[in-house]
Amino acid sequence: MRSAPTILHLDMDAFFAAAEQAAKPSLRGKPVVVGGLGVRGVVATASYEARRFGVHSAMPMAQARRLCPNAAYLVPRFSLYRSVSDQVMELLGRLSPLVEPLSLDEAFVDLEAGGTAHDAHSAREAGERLRRDILEATRLTGSVGLAGSKMLAKIGSEQAKPDGLVLIEPGTERELLGPMPVRTLPGVGPATGEHLRRAGMTTVAELAEAGEDELVRFLGKSHGAAIHRMAMGYDDRPVVAERDAKSVSVEDTFDVDLHDRVRIRTEVERLADRCVRRLRGSGHSGRTIVLKVRRFDFSTLTRSETLRGPTDDPAVVREAAARLLEAVDTTGGVRLLGVGVSGLADYTQEDLFAQAAAGESRDDEADTGPAREPAGEEPQEHQETPAPAERRWSAGQDVRHAEHGAGWVQGSGLGRVTVRFEEPWSVMPGRVRTFAVDDPDLEPSEPLPLVRQPPDQSSCPASRPKSRSPAGPVAGPGFPAASSEAEGGEVGFSGGAGRSRP
Numbered sequence: 001m002r003s004a005p006t007i008l009h010l011d012m013d014a015f016f017a018a019a020e021q022a023a024k025p026s027l028r029g030k031p032v033v034v035g036g037l038g039v040r041g042v043v044a045t046a047s048y049e050a051r052r053f054g055v056h057s058a059m060p061m062a063q064a065r066r067l068c069p070n071a072a073y074l075v076p077r078f079s080l081y082r083s084v085s086d087q088v089m090e091l092l093g094r095l096s097p098l099v100e101p102l103s104l105d106e107a108f109v110d111l112e113a114g115g116t117a118h119d120a121h122s123a124r125e126a127g128e129r130l131r132r133d134i135l136e137a138t139r140l141t142g143s144v145g146l147a148g149s150k151m152l153a154k155i156g157s158e159q160a161k162p163d164g165l166v167l168i169e170p171g172t173e174r175e176l177l178g179p180m181p182v183r184t185l186p187g188v189g190p191a192t193g194e195h196l197r198r199a200g201m202t203t204v205a206e207l208a209e210a211g212e213d214e215l216v217r218f219l220g221k222s223h224g225a226a227i228h229r230m231a232m233g234y235d236d237r238p239v240v241a242e243r244d245a246k247s248v249s250v251e252d253t254f255d256v257d258l259h260d261r262v263r264i265r266t267e268v269e270r271l272a273d274r275c276v277r278r279l280r281g282s283g284h285s286g287r288t289i290v291l292k293v294r295r296f297d298f299s300t301l302t303r304s305e306t307l308r309g310p311t312d313d314p315a316v317v318r319e320a321a322a323r324l325l326e327a328v329d330t331t332g333g334v335r336l337l338g339v340g341v342s343g344l345a346d347y348t349q350e351d352l353f354a355q356a357a358a359g360e361s362r363d364d365e366a367d368t369g370p371a372r373e374p375a376g377e378e379p380q381e382h383q384e385t386p387a388p389a390e391r392r393w394s395a396g397q398d399v400r401h402a403e404h405g406a407g408w409v410q411g412s413g414l415g416r417v418t419v420r421f422e423e424p425w426s427v428m429p430g431r432v433r434t435f436a437v438d439d440p441d442l443e444p445s446e447p448l449p450l451v452r453q454p455p456d457q458s459s460c461p462a463s464r465p466k467s468r469s470p471a472g473p474v475a476g477p478g479f480p481a482a483s484s485e486a487e488g489g490e491v492g493f494s495g496g497a498g499r500s501r502p
């Protein structure tokens with residue numbers, strides 16, 4: 001806990017949805033929902049316009065469609081998000097060597113370690129300058145929290161949303177935290193939150209008043225003590241530059257040992273879902289599913305299973321974790337359960353397109369395995385039209401037409417595909433045209449950058465034009481139109497995911 005608010009937390013506002021709105025002028029100011037469009041799809045990000053209808057991240061897509069039938073429902077375009085994320089993370093890297101990314105669009109920065117700020121004034125200036133630089137480079141807004149600790153910096157950015165900056169003066173932490181719900185604190189998940197609520201503690205102030213001994217009795221020694229410190233506003237966790245998270249895991253400690261097999265299984269499923277959310281949040285999929293069980297006598301077992309290919313499908317992770325659980329004797333009771341995924345791979349756009357296509361064509365059919373086939377090689381037996389190589393077009397996908405140029409798929413069905421022809425820098429919403437799905441003039445293409453590249457840079461598309469000089473202009477770094485290198489390139493961060501928090 002430092003005495004100056006020099007820990008910065010950046011969180012881009014409705015990142016995936018905002019990127020889509022920046023890329024597609026016709027969607028600006030309109031509800032946009034990005035996520036898996038298949039039957040089992042969930043919302044990755046909803047634009048603020050869609051949130052007004054109650055749509056939020058991790059909600060089943062079917063529910064989102066009921067709440068907000070008029071939103072644009074789009075598949076994620078991770079190669080675009082990753083390129084924008086690279087630009088943002090590069091700007092953060094100019095502020096300090098200590099940047100701790102939590103996901104594609106969220107990171108802590110230790111401004112003091114970078115010599116960028118030493119007090120409230122210089123921290124606020126750095127934060128405002130960062131927000132301007134991000135807007136200029138990406139045309140997207142991000143919110144900034146500044147505080148003397150990570151916990152409060154993150155609370156600050158949450159309060160600042162959207163498009164704002166909140167600085168929490170050291171010394172005001174307890175006053176600020178007091179009325180907040182217990183779930184605000186890192187380490188208080190749904191289970192712990194519910195447990196505390198039953199004990200009559202719903203606000204952080206009530207936790208602080210309960211005292212450490214009481215919380216240790218409720219939550220166990222380390223968890224209880226940690227939560228008490230957080231409730232008092234003490235958070236000494238350093239900003240850690242973490243280059244490669246090798247795994248993502250979550251775990252829960254139970255204050256009362258679990259004996260009921262059904263309950264244990266339910267908890268494992270819940271953990272699997274949480275783990276997948278974190279996995280997706282970091283832009284990864286993984287091959288090895290790990291189950292951790294600490295039994296009544298503190299003996300701890302880990303069991304793992306490696307799948308044929310990487311997955312980020314909650315059903316697959318749930319099933320694998322359940323299989324692993326079958327082989328563990330829990331008769332004496334269970335104190336702790338954890339689910340993790342390791343062997344991480346970056347998402348590829350192909351994975352997601354295949355996933356969307358798989359969800360559409362396979363409906364409720366049980367997943368036979370996590371290996372994703374390219375859309376064109378999906379089993380054909382369920383398709384009404386047995387056309388061997390019918391092309392699939394997913395809503396939001398980038399296309400190029402020989403005559404009409406760059407556009408994106410608005411919708412597809414009954415052998416037709418509707419395309420809106422517009423570019424991120426189009427002044428007016430573009431025109432819509434409909435084609436046969438197999439129109440030879442229409443082909444999938446790579447995302448356009450959100451900021452148009454100046455003509456002098458477009459002549460060398462092979463290099464990734466990043467502005468390295470700290471004083472140099474950051475406008476229009478863009479990325480090559482052919483962004484296959486972005487797929488293969490180093491992500492450069494993926495941290496935060498490796499930590500396991502109760």
Ligand SMILES: [Mg+2]
Nearest residue numbers: 011012014105
């Ligand atoms: Mg965000």
